[in-house]
Amino acid sequence: METETLAVLMFPAVIALLLLGLQVSFSLIAVGFLFGWVLYDYRVGIQLFNIIQTTASQFLLTAVPPFILMGCVLERSGIAERLFRVVQIWVGRLPNGLALTTMAMATMIAATTGIVGAVEVMIGLMAIPAMQRLGYRNDLIAGTVCAGGSLGTMIPPSLVLIVYASVANLSVGKLFAAAILPGILMVGLFMLYIIVRGILAPPAVPYADTEGEGMTLGRKLWLTLVGLLPATALIVAVLGTILLGIATPTEAASVGALGALLLAAADRRLNGRMLRDAFLTTVRLTSMILLIVVAGSMFSSIFRGLGGNDVVRGLVDAIQVDALGLVLLLLAIVFVAGFILEWVSVLLICLPIFVPLLDLYGVDPIWFAMLTFVMLQTSYLTPPMAPSIFYLKGIAPPGMTTRQMYAGVLPFILCQIVVLAILIAVPSLATWLPTVLVTGF
Amino acid sequence: MLHRLHTVLRGVDRLSDAMAALAVVLLGVMIGATLYEVVARHFFNAPTIWSNDVSYMLNGSVFMLAAAYTLRRDAHVRIDVLWQMLPRALRHGVQALFLLAVFTPVLGFGTYYAVTKAWRAWSRGSLETASAWEPLIWPFLTGLAVGMLGLLVQAVAEGIRHLLRLAGVPGSDDDPAAAS
Amino acid sequence: AEIDLRMAIISSENSIYYEDMAKPFADLVAELTDGRVEIEILPAGTVGSVLKLHDAVQDGLIDMAQTTPIFLGTSDLVNAMVASFPTGLGVDSYLPWLYQAGGLELWQEHRRETMGMHALVTSLGPSEFFAHANEPITGADDLEGKKFRTLGNWAAIVEENYGVSPTVVAGSEIYGMLEKGGIDMAEYSIPSENQKIGFHEVAKYIIYPGIQAPAWAFETVMLTETWESLPEDIQRRMELAAELTTHRSLQAMITRDLKALEELQDGGNAFVRLDDAFIADAQEKARAWAMRLAEQAQAEGDDLPMRLAESVFGFQDYWRDNAKYLVMDYRK
Numbered sequence: 035m036e037t038e039t040l041a042v043l044m045f046p047a048v049i050a051l052l053l054l055g056l057q058v059s060f061s062l063i064a065v066g067f068l069f070g071w072v073l074y075d076y077r078v079g080i081q082l083f084n085i086i087q088t089t090a091s092q093f094l095l096t097a098v099p100p101f102i103l104m105g106c107v108l109e110r111s112g113i114a115e116r117l118f119r120v121v122q123i124w125v126g127r128l129p130n131g132l133a134l135t136t137m138a139m140a141t142m143i144a145a146t147t148g149i150v151g152a153v154e155v156m157i158g159l160m161a162i163p164a165m166q167r168l169g170y171r172n173d174l175i176a177g178t179v180c181a182g183g184s185l186g187t188m189i190p191p192s193l194v195l196i197v198y199a200s201v202a203n204l205s206v207g208k209l210f211a212a213a214i215l216p217g218i219l220m221v222g223l224f225m226l227y228i229i230v231r232g233i234l235a236p237p238a239v240p241y242a243d244t245e246g247e248g249m250t251l252g253r254k255l256w257l258t259l260v261g262l263l264p265a266t267a268l269i270v271a272v273l274g275t276i277l278l279g280i281a282t283p284t285e286a287a288s289v290g291a292l293g294a295l296l297l298a299a300a301d302r303r304l305n306g307r308m309l310r311d312a313f314l315t316t317v318r319l320t321s322m323i324l325l326i327v328v329a330g331s332m333f334s335s336i337f338r339g340l341g342g343n344d345v346v347r348g349l350v351d352a353i354q355v356d357a358l359g360l361v362l363l364l365l366a367i368v369f370v371a372g373f374i375l376e377w378v379s380v381l382l383i384c385l386p387i388f389v390p391l392l393d394l395y396g397v398d399p400i401w402f403a404m405l406t407f408v409m410l411q412t413s414y415l416t417p418p419m420a421p422s423i424f425y426l427k428g429i430a431p432p433g434m435t436t437r438q439m440y441a442g443v444l445p446f447i448l449c450q451i452v453v454l455a456i457l458i459a460v461p462s463l464a465t466w467l468p469t470v471l472v473t474g475f
Numbered sequence: 476m477l478h479r480l481h482t483v484l485r486g487v488d489r490l491s492d493a494m495a496a497l498a499v500v501l502l503g504v505m506i507g508a509t510l511y512e513v514v515a516r517h518f519f520n521a522p523t524i525w526s527n528d529v530s531y532m533l534n535g536s537v538f539m540l541a542a543a544y545t546l547r548r549d550a551h552v553r554i555d556v557l558w559q560m561l562p563r564a565l566r567h568g569v570q571a572l573f574l575l576a577v578f579t580p581v582l583g584f585g586t587y588y589a590v591t592k593a594w595r596a597w598s599r600g601s602l603e604t605a606s607a608w609e610p611l612i613w614p615f616l617t618g619l620a621v622g623m624l625g626l627l628v629q630a631v632a633e634g635i636r637h638l639l640r641l642a643g644v645p646g647s648d649d650d651p652a653a654a655s
Numbered sequence: 656a657e658i659d660l661r662m663a664i665i666s667s668e669n670s671i672y673y674e675d676m677a678k679p680f681a682d683l684v685a686e687l688t689d690g691r692v693e694i695e696i697l698p699a700g701t702v703g704s705v706l707k708l709h710d711a712v713q714d715g716l717i718d719m720a721q722t723t724p725i726f727l728g729t730s731d732l733v734n735a736m737v738a739s740f741p742t743g744l745g746v747d748s749y750l751p752w753l754y755q756a757g758g759l760e761l762w763q764e765h766r767r768e769t770m771g772m773h774a775l776v777t778s779l780g781p782s783e784f785f786a787h788a789n790e791p792i793t794g795a796d797d798l799e800g801k802k803f804r805t806l807g808n809w810a811a812i813v814e815e816n817y818g819v820s821p822t823v824v825a826g827s828e829i830y831g832m833l834e835k836g837g838i839d840m841a842e843y844s845i846p847s848e849n850q851k852i853g854f855h856e857v858a859k860y861i862i863y864p865g866i867q868a869p870a871w872a873f874e875t876v877m878l879t880e881t882w883e884s885l886p887e888d889i890q891r892r893m894e895l896a897a898e899l900t901t902h903r904s905l906q907a908m909i910t911r912d913l914k915a916l917e918e919l920q921d922g923g924n925a926f927v928r929l930d931d932a933f934i935a936d937a938q939e940k941a942r943a944w945a946m947r948l949a950e951q952a953q954a955e956g957d958d959l960p961m962r963l964a965e966s967v968f969g970f971q972d973y974w975r976d977n978a979k980y981l982v983m984d985y986r987k
């Protein structure tokens with residue numbers, strides 16, 4: 035059998051294992067290993083260990099546990115809850131006000147980190163209990179947290195764009211600038227959907243505890259100051275250290291973790307038991323997330339070793355199209371690859387094949403980067419391999435089912451497709467800001 | 476006999492708990508090292524050469540050392556949409572078969588090389604060369620190897636637990652997430 | 656093909672490491688052996704870490720790897736010196752040292768004796784930029800107290816002698832740190848590579864010449880057994896392909912870099928040249944650093960580092976003393 039055929043067969047194999055309810059990371063590792071035997075025989079064990087060591091050696095991934103710890107501490111210290119209560123005073127009568135708040139917070143946190151998963155887990159830890167208490171439906175909660183988490187890569191800084199820039203030989207600064215308007219557009223559409231849904235289908239227990247009822251404005255303002263200040267200060271501190279060049283985005287995660295611990299201490303909520311719980315939850319979630327990264331890399335490395343690239347190249351070569359047709363075809367490939375492969379591999383496989391074609395057809399590389407980028411956001415939410423769902427499951431309360439999660443993310447995926455369509459229609463949304471912001475000297 | 480088996484299984488759990496506790500300590504050190512670098516660089520113009528290396532080595536050790544504990548808590552996620560519709564016996568059968576006959580041997584190969592490489596690095600005093608600091612690499616490799624060994628042992632234990640549940644043995648709890 | 660070899664490289668398919676180094680070598684080998692040898696190139700992401708390809712060859716995971724000895728670290732002076740050495744051989748003197756003055760033999764001897772591998776030198780890269788900086792830098796006084804993103808033996812040399820604070824920053828975070836002033840200056844790669852990433856967009860000053868990497872060579876390594884299992888005529892043809900690719904890669908990359916220089920000089924960046932006095936002083940310091948390591952190794956019974964250091968420094972002095980009649984075709 036041609037090895038390219040084997041490469042393609044890896045997909046159904048892993049989907050079968052996933053549907054049987056086996057651990058996502060274990061399934062990917064097992065399929066990668068067994069197919070890898072064809073390439074490396076027993077030495078595929080070395081390959082597995084190499085991938086583990088490589089992932090474990092990624093400096094940028096050191097941002098993952100501090101961010102999760104930040105979320106765990108804010109949740110357990112009650113700071114998160116107070117924050118959401120205060121917000122409820124003001125937005126309590128807005129349709130789905132709390133979901134909007136969650137989305138706004140996700141946007142702010144996304145501006146401090148570029149790591150997939152970190153934003154989602156952090157925001158989820160803080161917001162899910164509050165939304166459940168107010169009777170929000172599980173699918174809306176799930177969709178909001180997953181889509182909010184996906185902003186972690188959509189809003190700069192973004193690890194996806196850093197990798198994209200290096201593989202496609204583009205300026206990181208220009209890509210970051212290009213992502214700002216599409217990012218805002220996406221947040222806007224997410225919020226629009228949440229509002230419209232709030233009007234059409236209000237929460238099951240409509241606004242049960244309207245905190246603000248009959249409260250004087252002075253008291254409201256005081257509560258807001260006390261409730262909103264700590265969490266806001268924390269986000270400002272993390273963002274500030276990055277913008278002032280004091281810390282890299284990776285290091286800023288640790289600044290945030292320290293900040294959360296200090297806030298909890300100032301609140302006298304820090305004790306041995308809480309600390310132990312928060313740290314144990316953090317290492318558990320970190321282990322789950324990073325093992326999925328390992329597994330995705332293992333699977334992809336074997337897929338590529340078997341000639342997966344040639345499969346993609348063959349597909350592209352086989353079809354005769356014009357420039358727009360080419361763009362749509364390439365995006366379709368990214369979309370399909372994103373169903374299973376993790377995004378780094380999608381970029382490593384696709385870009386070397388795509389970039390020369392873009393030159394040939396005269397497609398603007400920054401515009402195409404943004405289209406690919408949005409398409410990758412979508413792959414983060416689309417089943418069966420939906421990292422966002424996996425991370426959510428790591429923190430979801432018992433009552434929330436996978437089905438509700440899938441249903442919940444669907445409307446947000448549609449929002450992303452709309453953003454994509456708008457970007458295709460109006461390329462300057464992506465290409466204008468880089469010319470204004472990145473001017474050089 | 477069965478009693479002894481349960482004792483062994485609980486022993487494995489305790490081992491995983493201990494590794495998770497170690498991971499917690501290492502995580503604390505990692506955050507501390509990062510903060511030290513930020514302060515030393517920005518306020519004292521004295522960046523360290525070791526902070527980046529220490530951070531990633533600790534981060535890598537943390538996630539691997541906690542992997543067994545995470546498995547015990549059934550926190551390595553799975554897609555349960557179809558799975559929940561399967562009969563109970565089939566669920567446990569599939570899990571046991573996969574863990575014992577597929578995943579354990581696969582991880583076993585990787586673990587064998589992890590242990591070999593850690594051992595070789597220790598006996599030769601190998602350095603981490605792809606770094607500015609070039610420290611000894613065996614502590615990091617040992618962290619990974621121990622974590623993988625722990626995950627391997629816990630995977631066997633969980634496989635056996637699924638077998639016990641399949642056989643309907645009393646005392647084989649059905650909800651690992653509730654076990655502590 | 657009669658002989659199929661899998662060769663891992665350190666980057667993806669649309670990088671200079673593929674286009675100027677790996678692909679031309681593989682193509683030339685196929686051509687010169689009339690298709691009897693086929694080299695399959697495995698780009699980044701196929702075999703674990705790109706920083707550890709020597710290991711992957713020794714583990715038998717792949718047949719060959721095209722990579723840099725820099726990834727083997729600086730504790731063995733030979734690895735720290737053969738590919739590139741701060742203030743060492745330049746784009747003009749490196750090739751004659753390698754092919755006419757015994758450089759290649761020393762390199763291959765080291766690989767064979769210490770790693771059980773055969774090395775073909777398969778590319779040479781041209782000078783890098785000294786740094787992209789937020790302030791003009793001309794010499795030692797300007798370097799004092801600067802947070803300088805640099806690596807390896809050069810980091811040790813500038814810290815020890817010029818009061819620099821070498822700062823470790825992940826490659827992908829250099830742009831942001833330079834932009835926000837978290838570091839004062841950064842060195843990365845050759846002009847065309849730096850230009851792609853866009854460091855010139857965030858730091859006004861471009862400091863040259865890149866004395867920390869005047870020229871840099873890449874090797875293609877395989878196990879000694881693999882090499883010896885090849886028929887002698889195949890070996891000769893592969894050596895020829897290696898040498899030809901080394902020459903061609905240098906020219907290809909310089910050509911790219913000249914284009915980058917033209918564009919950068921048309922822009923608003925300020926080009927700042929290092930003082931000759933500083934360059935001379937840095938060379939003294941760099942050589943002292945190397946000799947210290949060589950003497951250490953010699954005391955421990957390993958004379959190869961000393962032989963290499965003497966070979967490089969001796970040839971460099973010889974070249975400088977006598978090459979003044981040559982026409983170097985640029986304006987000072």
Ligand code: NA
Nearest residue numbers: 144147186191
């Ligand atoms: Na972000």
Ligand code: NA
Nearest residue numbers: 373413416419
């Ligand atoms: Na997906």
